[in-house]
Amino acid sequence: MKDKPFYYKELTYLIIGALIEVHKTLGPGFLESAYHEAVIKELQKRGLKVETERKIALQYKGEVIKKQRIDMVVENKVLIEIKAVSQLVRTHIKTVLAYLKASGLKIGILANFAKNKLEYRRLIV
Structure with missing residues (x-):
């Protein structure tokens, strides 16, 4: 199996550090929306540009069939x-990979705040 390139190494480390800080500060037990807002604030505090609720076009045979919103895009x-779920499952991973493909972005981070320790996956297409 061919290794995938490590895109945006420093940026992803900064983002993961921000995610860990939010989890360390808030802990588990809140709704996704609370973590969403806290992550935005922490990323901005670190000087990063954050776009929220970006709409991406889902296409079928070259035609846009729906616009889908993604949580956030950094830089x-x-x-x-x-x-904020009890366990990340394959569907969560497939969703992020589909969003990456539809958006043209190469890397995504899936973060789960519901556990005692932050659970995250760095995904590449």
Whole structure:
């Protein structure tokens, strides 16, 4: 199996550090929307540009069939999907990979705040 390139190494480390800080401060137990807002504030505090609720076009045979919203994009390079669920499952991962493909972005971070320790996955297309 061929190794995938490590896109935006420093940026992803900054983002993961911000996610860890939010989890360390708030802990588990809140709704996704609370973590979403806290992550935005923490990323901005670190000087990063954050776009929220970006709409991406889903296409079928070259025609746009629906616009889908993604949680956030940092520095127009890294997609972040926030979850607060008991367990990340394959569907969550497939969703982020589909968002990456539809958006043209190469890297995404799926973060789950519902556990005692932040659970995250760095995904590349």
